[in-house]
Amino acid sequence: MVDNEYYSQAVHGPYESFNIGDLVLEEGGTIRNCQIAYASFGTLSAAKDNAILVPTWFSGTSKIMEQAYIGPGRALDPEKYFIVVANQIGNGLSTSPHNTAWPLGMANFPKVRIGDDVVAQQRLLKGRFGIETLALVVGGSMGAQQTYEWAVRFPDAVKRAAPIAGTAKNTPHDFLYAQSLCDAITSDPAWAGGWYREPHAVREGLRRHSRLWAVMGFSTEFYKQELWRPFGFSSVDDLMLNFLDATFLPMDPNDLLCMAWKWQRGDVSRHTGGDLAKALARITAKTVVMPISTDMFFPPADCAAEQRLIPKGELKVIDSLWGHIALFGLDAGYIEQVDRALKQLLDTPA
Amino acid sequence: MVDNEYYSQAVHGPYESFNIGDLVLEEGGTIRNCQIAYASFGTLSAAKDNAILVPTWFSGTSKIMEQAYIGPGRALDPEKYFIVVANQIGNGLSTSPHNTAWPLGMANFPKVRIGDDVVAQQRLLKGRFGIETLALVVGGSMGAQQTYEWAVRFPDAVKRAAPIAGTAKNTPHDFLYAQSLCDAITSDPAWAGGWYREPHAVREGLRRHSRLWAVMGFSTEFYKQELWRPFGFSSVDDLMLNFLDATFLPMDPNDLLCMAWKWQRGDVSRHTGGDLAKALARITAKTVVMPISTDMFFPPADCAAEQRLIPKGELKVIDSLWGHIALFGLDAGYIEQVDRALKQLLDTPA
Numbered sequence: 001m002v003d004n005e006y007y008s009q010a011v012h013g014p015y016e017s018f019n020i021g022d023l024v025l026e027e028g029g030t031i032r033n034c035q036i037a038y039a040s041f042g043t044l045s046a047a048k049d050n051a052i053l054v055p056t057w058f059s060g061t062s063k064i065m066e067q068a069y070i071g072p073g074r075a076l077d078p079e080k081y082f083i084v085v086a087n088q089i090g091n092g093l094s095t096s097p098h099n100t101a102w103p104l105g106m107a108n109f110p111k112v113r114i115g116d117d118v119v120a121q122q123r124l125l126k127g128r129f130g131i132e133t134l135a136l137v138v139g140g141s142m143g144a145q146q147t148y149e150w151a152v153r154f155p156d157a158v159k160r161a162a163p164i165a166g167t168a169k170n171t172p173h174d175f176l177y178a179q180s181l182c183d184a185i186t187s188d189p190a191w192a193g194g195w196y197r198e199p200h201a202v203r204e205g206l207r208r209h210s211r212l213w214a215v216m217g218f219s220t221e222f223y224k225q226e227l228w229r230p231f232g233f234s235s236v237d238d239l240m241l242n243f244l245d246a247t248f249l250p251m252d253p254n255d256l257l258c259m260a261w262k263w264q265r266g267d268v269s270r271h272t273g274g275d276l277a278k279a280l281a282r283i284t285a286k287t288v289v290m291p292i293s294t295d296m297f298f299p300p301a302d303c304a305a306e307q308r309l310i311p312k313g314e315l316k317v318i319d320s321l322w323g324h325i326a327l328f329g330l331d332a333g334y335i336e337q338v339d340r341a342l343k344q345l346l347d348t349p350a
Numbered sequence: 351m352v353d354n355e356y357y358s359q360a361v362h363g364p365y366e367s368f369n370i371g372d373l374v375l376e377e378g379g380t381i382r383n384c385q386i387a388y389a390s391f392g393t394l395s396a397a398k399d400n401a402i403l404v405p406t407w408f409s410g411t412s413k414i415m416e417q418a419y420i421g422p423g424r425a426l427d428p429e430k431y432f433i434v435v436a437n438q439i440g441n442g443l444s445t446s447p448h449n450t451a452w453p454l455g456m457a458n459f460p461k462v463r464i465g466d467d468v469v470a471q472q473r474l475l476k477g478r479f480g481i482e483t484l485a486l487v488v489g490g491s492m493g494a495q496q497t498y499e500w501a502v503r504f505p506d507a508v509k510r511a512a513p514i515a516g517t518a519k520n521t522p523h524d525f526l527y528a529q530s531l532c533d534a535i536t537s538d539p540a541w542a543g544g545w546y547r548e549p550h551a552v553r554e555g556l557r558r559h560s561r562l563w564a565v566m567g568f569s570t571e572f573y574k575q576e577l578w579r580p581f582g583f584s585s586v587d588d589l590m591l592n593f594l595d596a597t598f599l600p601m602d603p604n605d606l607l608c609m610a611w612k613w614q615r616g617d618v619s620r621h622t623g624g625d626l627a628k629a630l631a632r633i634t635a636k637t638v639v640m641p642i643s644t645d646m647f648f649p650p651a652d653c654a655a656e657q658r659l660i661p662k663g664e665l666k667v668i669d670s671l672w673g674h675i676a677l678f679g680l681d682a683g684y685i686e687q688v689d690r691a692l693k694q695l696l697d698t699p700a
Contacts, residue, residue, distance in 0.1 A: 173565070173570040175586075180558070180562055187538070189539060212562075215527045220651070223521060224522065236522055299570055302570055
């Protein structure tokens, strides 16, 4: 356990926590008294038929999802829906390597899979709110991985699904990219095999990690057109320092590694002996697959190939020059397109 | 100076070396008795009008250019043309950080620019062969940067130009990618500020560097379709180890850093006060701009934007799923398209 002020109500609140009990993991470990941190918005209808689940992406928490995607008049409108944002295991708010007591946390934290998160989220929704069906599951990146896992694992529980900028089965290329992020962190001597004692000791490794987001996270056109300029950054260096480093350097290295391991191995075909077509054919949800046009992590072609295997799947490529990081919602055009697509999906009877 | 058996006639030969004298560099340093290593193929005509110059890419030497691009029946046919492959400064065969005597080499090696290479190559061609005009300059990646520099700096000397998978002015995005390669090397404690004493001490940094090529160098489709399989690799891990690591780990870290610094700053608009359109308008050569369809370093859109500024510029996108590394010539379809385009260009009167 290491004390890191970044993972606090002051920075990410308000959020609550729910104890889902012991979670036996797919890889064989057990998280005892697993806590899922969540934030909820709006009111659950008496029929419990207006619930929306939003899982989180790599490094993200319920806060960024709230800020970028939720609000009155938006597709995810708390005046119409009851929206639960569930923080993934390892993200620093839910049970994570950095907040698990010695000797079970940090480098000893067990390996977690996307499927474990989805099982944990089902327990949260049922145990805390009595929710058994979801009007919509929507998430970006690792949130899309969880969305796909929900739709394949619990098809009856998911009426609609909207995986944004993510895949049902991670590609070998994206595995390698995530590995480069891990290597950037673990190669820092201050990482010390995961047993650093000071929360921000691994700053050089985290900085290299953040700079790999700079390479793969935006598009060449984003930089050429200096689309960062309206946001008050004075140069690319300033963007690196005050956006990417500022985003990633406060985080816990073991937490990031826990999530990256999960991200690398996201694969719904684990339910069908490796047959992806068979797994995606299980989905009964009306599904809108939304890649981002310039995404280098999950290029539209990779997402379209999966969409074609989903019975009620539809493809909506979101045009943005912000690459994968469009997810953060700073590109107004991106937000407008996503909101329109989600509203349309929510208005479709399911 | 460090003794590295990789940079030898046994590995890269046969090649010769020419002393171009003292080279005063754009950044202010001087390389004394600068040696340009080169390999030549074919016979120079009496009129000296059949010369082709091939500069090298980052980490490459004359050997890979010979193996991938030169041969009887090919576009670069030694039976018709006199072909000179000039090794760039810093590539380990020409004057480079690792082969310059203490205290002037290694981390003290002066900063070199693409323009310095082109001036050095002009001296080589004139001094060694009396060549003043070139039927063609063709190169890939950093070889394309040198090709553009030739065409802008010495328009009268270049009849035809074929920049493959490279740009005239490097993009901010590509600068960041090259920086991630540098950081991978310099973050290895064994790098020791550039003063390692054992040639292969920096193996972990070089391995991380090589794995970033894995991320940006191929395409997602390359990995999904396992296009590496016909080449005898048994898995992606085997490809990493026996292709990428085997390629990069024998190299000298300071040499790679010297080339990367140059690569980051390639920019023909230095000749025209930063005005790229004005610089490219200087080109009188018939120019075929050849991006690779899946290249993440130099996407077709970046290359096409420059091609439109070249008076006699034409765009030929080379279709390949091999990404930037298609340059190595292992994709037969790539080679076929490049050869066809170069033959057509060479057959065009200029």
